[in-house]
Amino acid sequence: xxxxxxxxxxxxxxxxxxxxxxxxxxxxxxxxxxxxxxxxxxxxxxxxxxxxxxxxxxxxxxxxxxxxxxxxxxxxxxxxxxxxxxxxxxxxxxxxxxxxxxxxxxxxxxxxxxxxxxxxxxxxxxxxxxxxxxxxxxxxxxxxxxxxxxxxxxxxxxxxxxxxxxxxxxxxxxxxxxxxxxxxxxxxxxxxxxxxxxxxxxxxxxxxxxxxxxxxxxxxxxxxxxxxxxxxxxxxxxxxxxxxxxxxxxxxxxxxxxxxxxxxxxxxxxxxxxxxxxxxxxxxxxxxxxxxxxxxxxxxxxxxxxxxxxxxxxxxxxxxxxxxxxxxxxxxxxxxxxxxxxxxxxxxxxxxxxxxxxxxxxxxxxxxxxxxxxxxxxxxxxxxxxxxxxxxxxxxxxxxxxxxxxxxxxxxxxxxxxxxxxxxxxxxxxxxxxxxxxxxxxxxxxxxxxxxxxxxxxxxxxxxxxxxxxxxxxxxxxxxxxxxxxxxxxxxxxxxxxxxxxxxxxxxxx
Numbered sequence: 309x310x311x312x313x314x315x316x317x318x319x320x321x322x323x324x325x326x327x328x329x330x331x332x333x334x335x336x337x338x339x340x341x342x343x344x345x346x347x348x349x350x351x352x353x354x355x356x357x358x359x360x361x362x363x364x365x366x367x368x369x370x371x372x373x374x375x376x377x378x379x380x381x382x383x384x385x386x387x388x389x390x391x392x393x394x395x396x397x398x399x400x401x402x403x404x405x406x407x408x409x410x411x412x413x414x415x416x417x418x419x420x421x422x423x424x425x426x427x428x429x430x431x432x433x434x435x436x437x438x439x440x441x442x443x444x445x446x447x448x449x450x451x452x453x454x455x456x457x458x459x460x461x462x463x464x465x466x467x468x469x470x471x472x473x474x475x476x477x478x479x480x481x482x483x484x485x486x487x488x489x490x491x492x493x494x495x496x497x498x499x500x501x502x503x504x505x506x507x508x509x510x511x512x513x514x515x516x517x518x519x520x521x522x523x524x525x526x527x528x529x530x531x532x533x534x535x536x537x538x539x540x541x542x543x544x545x546x547x548x549x550x551x552x553x554x555x556x557x558x559x560x561x562x563x564x565x566x567x568x569x570x571x572x573x574x575x576x577x578x579x580x581x582x583x584x585x586x587x588x589x590x591x592x593x594x595x596x597x598x599x600x601x602x603x604x605x606x607x608x609x610x611x612x613x614x615x616x617x618x619x620x621x622x623x624x625x626x627x628x629x630x631x632x633x634x635x636x637x638x639x640x641x642x643x644x645x646x647x648x649x650x651x652x653x654x655x656x657x658x659x660x661x662x663x664x665x666x667x668x669x670x671x672x673x674x675x676x677x678x679x680x681x682x683x684x685x686x687x688x689x690x691x692x693x694x695x696x697x698x699x700x701x702x703x704x705x706x707x708x709x710x711x712x713x714x715x716x717x718x719x720x721x722x723x724x725x726x727x728x729x730x731x732x733x734x735x736x737x738x739x740x741x742x743x744x745x746x747x748x749x750x751x752x753x754x755x756x757x758x759x760x761x762x763x764x765x766x767x768x769x770x771x772x773x774x775x776x777x778x779x780x781x782x783x784x785x786x787x788x789x790x791x792x793x794x795x796x797x798x799x800x801x802x803x804x805x806x807x808x809x810x811x812x813x814x815x816x817x818x
Contacts, residue, residue, distance in 0.1 A: 547600055696722070728757055746796075
C-alpha cells in the first residue's frame with residue numbers, strides 16, 4: 309500500500325516536534341515569529357506567549373546579517389538549509405547568549421514558513437583526561453563549599469565575640485586596640501573564605517559592567533608592592549567594557565601576578581597589556597565576537613613543557629611545600645574565576661625565558677552604570693533597640709553568640725534550629741499577642757528547612773513579617789536579590805555586634 313507523504317501541518321509540527329524537542333524551535337514567516345516552543349522561550353528568558361509577533365532580528369540579530377548571507381549563498385529572506393551557525397540570542401535582560409542555529413523550511417496551508425532550531429553552546433569535556441579534570445574540579449568545588457560554610461561559622465563566633473568585648477571598652481584602651489588587631493586578622497581570614505567560595509557552587513560571580521583598566525593596574529601594583537619587580541603597562545585607552553565581579557577578578561589578577569612574582573626571585577619586569585580584539589568565525593577557538601585580552605608577561609624561570617597541561621589542576625605545584633607557597637591553588641582559582649566569566653585562559657612559556665598568561669573576557673554591550681551613593685557605614689557605636697527577635701540557625705556557637713549580642717543590644721531573643729521549629733514558634737508568638745518584631749534566618753540548615761523556604765511560609769502566615777537572611781554565601785541569589793525573596797535585609801557571616809545592631813535598627817525602625 310503506498311504511503312501518504314502529505315506535508316505536516318502546523319498543528320502536527322507543534323505536537324510532534326515542539327513539545328518533544330530538547331532544542332529551542334521557532335516558526336517564522338517573513339521575519340515574524342508565529343510560534344515558539346517553551347525551550348526557546350527559556351533560552352531567551354521570555355514567556356512563550358510573548359514571542360509571537362516579535363521579529364527574528366530582535367531575538368537572533370545576526371541571522372539575517374549580510375556576512376551570513378554571503379557565506380551561505382542565501383538571500384536575506386531565505387533561511388533554507390543553514391546548518392550549525394554559531395550565533396547569539398538576544399535575551400530579555402539584554403545579554404547576548406551564544407547558541408548554535410540550524411534552519412529549514414516547511415509548508416503550512418500552502419505558505420512557506422522558516423523552521424529555526426536553536427541549541428545552547430555548553431562546553432563539554434571531549435577527552436578522558438578532560439573528563440577526569442572536570443570531575444576533579446567538581447569534587448574540589450563540593451569540598452570547598454562545605455569548608456567555607458563551616459569556616460564562616462567559626463569566624464562569626466570569633467569576630468562576634470571580639471566585637472562584644474570591644475563594646476564594653478573605651479577605644480583608647482590598650483585591650484581594645486589589641487582586640488582590633490585580632491579583628492583585622494580575622495577579616496583577612498574572611499577574605500580567604502571567599503577564595504574557597506569561588507570554587508564552590510555558591511561562588512558564582514555577581515557581575516557589573518566595568519572598565520577593567522583601573523582594576524588591572526591597582527591589583528598588579530598591590531601584589532608587587534615590596535618586591536624587586538618593575539611593572540610596565542600597555543593599556544589601550546579605548547578598552548571595551550566588560551561584565552565582571554570586581555572582587556573575584558581582582559583576586560584572579562592577584563593570583564596571576566603573585567605567580568609571576570614568585571617565578572622571578574631575582575627581580576625583573578612584568579609587562580601587562582590590555583587590548584581589544586575581534587574574533588571571526590573559525591579564526592580562533594573563541595566564539596566570534598568582541599573581547600578584551602589581558603596579557604601578563606614575566607621574565608621568570610618558565611614552565612617545562614610536560615607541566616603546561618597540569619598547571620590548572622588543583623594542588624599541582626612545582627614549588628616546595630611550606631608557608632605561603634606550594635599549595636597549587638592560585639592558578640586553579642584563577643582559571644575557575646575566568647571560566648565563570650565566560651572567558652578563556654592561555655599560557656605560553658619557555659624554560660629560562662619566562663611565561664605569558666593571556667586572559668580573554670567577552671566585551672559588554674552595556675554602558676557603565678550611574679554612580680550609586682555609598683553605603684551607610686557601620687556605626688562606630690552599637691545602635692541599641694528593643695523588641696523580640698527570632699533567630700534560626702543550626703550552629704550552637706552562632707546561637708550562643710547571638711544570645712549575647714541581642715541581649716547586649718536590648719532585644720529579647722528566641723531561637724529555632726530549623727524551619728519547622730521557626731514556623732511553630734512564630735505562630736505561637738502571633739497567637740499570644742506578643743509577636744516577633746523581626747526574624748533572622750540562616751540560609752543553609754543541615755537536615756532541615758532553610759531560610760528561603762521558611763521565609764516563604766512565614767509570608768503566607770504574616771505578610772508583614774520583617775525578615776533578615778544570614779549566610780556566609782554572599783553570592784547566593786537570595787543574598788544578592790533578597791527583596792525578591794521577601795527579606796528586608798541581609799547580614800553576611802561572619803558579622804559583628806555593630807553590624808547586627810545596624811541591620812536590626814534599619815529593619816525594625818525603617
